[in-house]
Amino acid sequence: MLRLEGLSKVYGTGDRALTDVSFTVEPGQVVGLIGPSGAGKSTLIRCINRLVEPSAGKISLGDLDITQLSRGGLRQARRRIGMIFQEYALVERLTVMENVLSGRLGYVGFWRSFFRKFPPESVENAYRLLDRVGLSAHVNKRADALSGGQRQRVGIARALEQDPDLLLIDEPTASLDPKTSRQIMRLIIEICDERGLPAIINIHDVALAQQFVQRIIGLQGGKVVFDGSPDELDADVLTRIYGEEDWSATIRKVDEDAEGTEDSAEEIAAALDRERLAGLT
Amino acid sequence: MAPVMTDTSSEQVTSGPVWRKRTTKQELALWLGWLVLAAFFIFCWQIMTKTTIWAFVYDAPRQALDIGSRMVPPRWEYLPNLLEPLWDTIAIATLGTLLALFMAVPVAFLAARNTTPSTRFIRPVALLIIVSSRSINSLIWALLLVAIIGPGVMAGIVAIAFRSIGFVAKLLYEAIEEIDATQVEAVSATGASKAQIMDYAVVPQILPAFAGITVFRWDINIRESTVLGLVGAGGLGLRLQESLNVLAWPQVTIIFILILITVLVSEWVSAKVRHAII
Amino acid sequence: MTTATAPAFPTTWSRPPFIKRAWLRWTLYLGALLYMVLAVGSVEVNWMRVWEGLDRGLRFIQGFLLPDFTSRWEDILIGMEESLTMAVTSTVAGVAISVPIGIGAARNIAPLPVYAVCRAIIALSRSFQEIIIAILFVAMFGFGPFAGFLTLSFATIGFLAKLLAEDIEDIDESQAEAVRATGAGWWQIVTYAIQPQVMPRLIGLSLYRLDINFRESAVIGIVGAGGVGATLNTAMDRYEYDSAAAILILIILIVMAAEYSSGYVRKWLQ
Numbered sequence: 015m016l017r018l019e020g021l022s023k024v025y026g027t028g029d030r031a032l033t034d035v036s037f038t039v040e041p042g043q044v045v046g047l048i049g050p051s052g053a054g055k056s057t058l059i060r061c062i063n064r065l066v067e068p069s070a071g072k073i074s075l076g077d078l079d080i081t082q083l084s085r086g087g088l089r090q091a092r093r094r095i096g097m098i099f100q101e102y103a104l105v106e107r108l109t110v111m112e113n114v115l116s117g118r119l120g121y122v123g124f125w126r127s128f129f130r131k132f133p134p135e136s137v138e139n140a141y142r143l144l145d146r147v148g149l150s151a152h153v154n155k156r157a158d159a160l161s162g163g164q165r166q167r168v169g170i171a172r173a174l175e176q177d178p179d180l181l182l183i184d185e186p187t188a189s190l191d192p193k194t195s196r197q198i199m200r201l202i203i204e205i206c207d208e209r210g211l212p213a214i215i216n217i218h219d220v221a222l223a224q225q226f227v228q229r230i231i232g233l234q235g236g237k238v239v240f241d242g243s244p245d246e247l248d249a250d251v252l253t254r255i256y257g258e259e260d261w262s263a264t265i266r267k268v269d270e271d272a273e274g275t276e277d278s279a280e281e282i283a284a285a286l287d288r289e290r291l292a293g294l295t
Numbered sequence: 296m297a298p299v300m301t302d303t304s305s306e307q308v309t310s311g312p313v314w315r316k317r318t319t320k321q322e323l324a325l326w327l328g329w330l331v332l333a334a335f336f337i338f339c340w341q342i343m344t345k346t347t348i349w350a351f352v353y354d355a356p357r358q359a360l361d362i363g364s365r366m367v368p369p370r371w372e373y374l375p376n377l378l379e380p381l382w383d384t385i386a387i388a389t390l391g392t393l394l395a396l397f398m399a400v401p402v403a404f405l406a407a408r409n410t411t412p413s414t415r416f417i418r419p420v421a422l423l424i425i426v427s428s429r430s431i432n433s434l435i436w437a438l439l440l441v442a443i444i445g446p447g448v449m450a451g452i453v454a455i456a457f458r459s460i461g462f463v464a465k466l467l468y469e470a471i472e473e474i475d476a477t478q479v480e481a482v483s484a485t486g487a488s489k490a491q492i493m494d495y496a497v498v499p500q501i502l503p504a505f506a507g508i509t510v511f512r513w514d515i516n517i518r519e520s521t522v523l524g525l526v527g528a529g530g531l532g533l534r535l536q537e538s539l540n541v542l543a544w545p546q547v548t549i550i551f552i553l554i555l556i557t558v559l560v561s562e563w564v565s566a567k568v569r570h571a572i573i
Numbered sequence: 574m575t576t577a578t579a580p581a582f583p584t585t586w587s588r589p590p591f592i593k594r595a596w597l598r599w600t601l602y603l604g605a606l607l608y609m610v611l612a613v614g615s616v617e618v619n620w621m622r623v624w625e626g627l628d629r630g631l632r633f634i635q636g637f638l639l640p641d642f643t644s645r646w647e648d649i650l651i652g653m654e655e656s657l658t659m660a661v662t663s664t665v666a667g668v669a670i671s672v673p674i675g676i677g678a679a680r681n682i683a684p685l686p687v688y689a690v691c692r693a694i695i696a697l698s699r700s701f702q703e704i705i706i707a708i709l710f711v712a713m714f715g716f717g718p719f720a721g722f723l724t725l726s727f728a729t730i731g732f733l734a735k736l737l738a739e740d741i742e743d744i745d746e747s748q749a750e751a752v753r754a755t756g757a758g759w760w761q762i763v764t765y766a767i768q769p770q771v772m773p774r775l776i777g778l779s780l781y782r783l784d785i786n787f788r789e790s791a792v793i794g795i796v797g798a799g800g801v802g803a804t805l806n807t808a809m810d811r812y813e814y815d816s817a818a819a820i821l822i823l824i825i826l827i828v829m830a831a832e833y834s835s836g837y838v839r840k841w842l843q
């Protein structure tokens with residue numbers, strides 16, 4: 015269980031990115047974090063594993079107060095938190111397998127990792143995960159030889175290789191085409207369900223969030239302005255989050271493709287494109 | 296874009312409107328700049344040629360012909376005497392480059408903004424090491440080192456190393472500053488230690504640049520080590536110095552040819568290797 | 574998750590080697606190792622001499638901490654004057670000659686015979702160290718900075734003309750085409766299409782070469798081609814390490830100033 019209490023962040027430049035953010039993520043719950051660009055979504059996620067140092071507030075994962083940890087303690091806590099990035103953030107010049115195995119770095123000593131001699135169960139697990147995300151054929155390829163969707167799958171496998179208690183996912187689909195976006199989102203949701211893994215997913219694409227997550231938190235100007243289930247997202251709420259706009263097309267979409275499968279992905283992609291053009295992104 | 300034309304062209308291209316590249320004011324400033332440059336050149340020239348003995352200069356073509364005629368035919372029998380110095384020259388360049396790498400890599404990490412432990416205190420020291428090493432030619436380093444540790448290949452190796460530190464460290468720290476920070480973040484987010492982050496996120500990103508820089512510098516060092524012998528630091532230059540001292544021009548020719556071949560081969564090798572890496 | 578029907582996954586993995594063919598890989602490794610052993614073995618070191626030298630090294634470091642600018646100030650001044658003026662004049666002359674040669678060495682605008690000649694000049698200039706050229710020029714033109722000026726001008730050609738030629742070969746063809754389409758002649762293409770594209774970089778490279786020429790001018794004095802190198806050589810011969818250190822410090826300071834100001838000029842030009 016993840017609990018944020020009064021989390022605030024002011025950057026060195028004076029930018030107030032987060033103001034008094036509090037919420038709790040229950041075990042196994044997948045939370046979608048939506049909000050306009052600059053709302054503080056990335057900052058929020060990065061505060062949780064302290065890639066960004068929070069200015070005030072408390073973050074606890076289970077019984078552990080993350081904000082109070084020393085360097086060593088923080089490293090131990092980071093092992094339990096998997097992270098997936100918008101631009102994949104794979105190490106481009108390493109192989110797919112090395113990228114996945116880097117998820118175990120917190121658990122092995124320097125020399126073992128230097129010689130790429132990871133414990134057998136870690137290697138086995140990495141192979142299993144790559145199989146799960148459909149990349150068995152690309153184990154020895156360099157990461158920069160993969161397509162965007164494949165790279166994000168490696169990113170997912172790397173996060174899962176950590177065997178995390180929590181996933182932090184920052185705009186996993188923002189660099190992908192609409193079809194691949196949905197495939198990746200579905201994969202993430204399936205995996206979270208399989209493992210009962212709680213997750214926070216930043217999405218700026220409302221329709222995508224509505225379709226896939228059980229709970230949505232809306233962020234605006236660094237403050238939480240909505241916290242509820244996807245069906246509660248109406249024009250009023252969206253206006254509160256994003257500002258004045260014609261939301262009918264977005265809201266209608268929700269029931270339209272509840273059954274979205276890989277086959278109809280093309281149509282959905284087209285629908286999503288229309289939506290993007292409507293000015294959501 | 297329409298072709299731009301200055302008014303000097305208007306006599307040739309009369310058809311159609313004439314575009315002016317610069318305003319009159321800018322043009323004036325430009326001419327003034329050229330004038331200042333010319334005046335400065337003449338001023339420097341005057342000072343430089345203060346002590347020049349022009350009789351020697353006028354005599355130069357005759358001297359050149361004289362030397363040229365003495366340089367041919369080359370003395371091919373001398374070639375075997377050059378094999379050991381050639382080996383030494385290559386050893387100086389190679390070992391000197393390797394020695395430089397050991398010192399340049401830490402300096403580069405201390406100089407790069409994103410890896411230095413302290414921008415205030417340590418970075419300036421690293422930058423000072425870099426500029427000092429770069430400012431002083433390897434021949435001068437050799438001059439110093441021959442005086443300190445005595446003549447020989449060892450002085451050459453250290454001289455090459457000292458000169459190369461700044462070169463390698465400068466290019467390397469620029470490469471380090473350009474690495475993608477999100478890759479580093481991603482690896483640190485897994486709970487990796489500092490050393491592991493280095494190994495998994497930083498090193499892979501700079502390795503191609505590092506290899507390229509090394510080979511590039513090795514190529515330059517081959518050139519430079521051909522002449523270090525002139526001040527006593529071993530290699531082909533040693534034989535060059537001996538031959539010049541006794542005015543044995545046919546031997547000098549052979550040495551020049553050998554240097555030329557060595558340089559061309561090293562350039563070819565370095566181009567090949569760089570191509571294979573990138 | 575791991576059921577009996579799940580496929581078995583490997584438990585080991587090793588990184589694919591950089592060189593795939595095993596025999597080639599091992600040949601290269603062993604060859605490199607063998608070379609290293611032989612090369613290191615061939616270095617003869619007179620450790621006694623090195624040991625004695627440590628004392629001198631120490632004195633040199635002392636010289637750096639307490640450089641002596643005064644005792645040889647006259648000589649240093651003359652040497653510096655020669656070095657700086659040599660650097661400036663040779664850069665100006667070198668750039669002036671490099672421009673036509675660089676144009677001639679660009680395959681996309683020069684006819685083949687001209688191209689071959691220009692490339693040969695560049696190759697000759699690049700293959701020999703400044704110091705070798707200086708030896709020849711000193712033999713022809715006598716001792717002093719004039720030989721140094723010629724040396725550095727010649728070296729500048731190899732450096733600048735090559736880069737200039739590469740720049741011209743890389744230029745945006747569409748602009749040259751646009752000019753050609755107006756029926757312009759060869760000369761007009763050079764001035765209107767090529768010059769604007771390569772000029773900024775040419776200025777930057779010239780400044781960089783000025784810096785190199787100054788550094789080189791401190792070296793060629795060793796063989797009698799003028800400049801502060803001669804002063805340095807004398808100081809070293811007389812074991813005046815504090816004076817030598819003073820000269821080196823001056824060189825470093827001037828190079829630093831040059832680098833700083835050329836960065837400034839380049840920014841200002843853009």
Ligand SMILES: Nc1ncnc2c1ncn2[C@@H]1O[C@H](COP(=O)(O)OP(=O)(O)O)[C@@H](O)[C@H]1O
Pocket residue numbers: 025026027029030031049050051052053054055056057058
């Ligand atoms: N490294 C940083 N330094 C200073 N300000 C930042 C930094 N990162 C983000 N900000 C500011 O914080 C605010 C929130 O940014 P971010 O968390 O990236 O928003 P989002 O991910 O929702 O687009 C923005 O106003 C942004 O300008």
Ligand SMILES: [Mg+2]
Pocket residue numbers: 055056057185
């Ligand atoms: Mg963001």
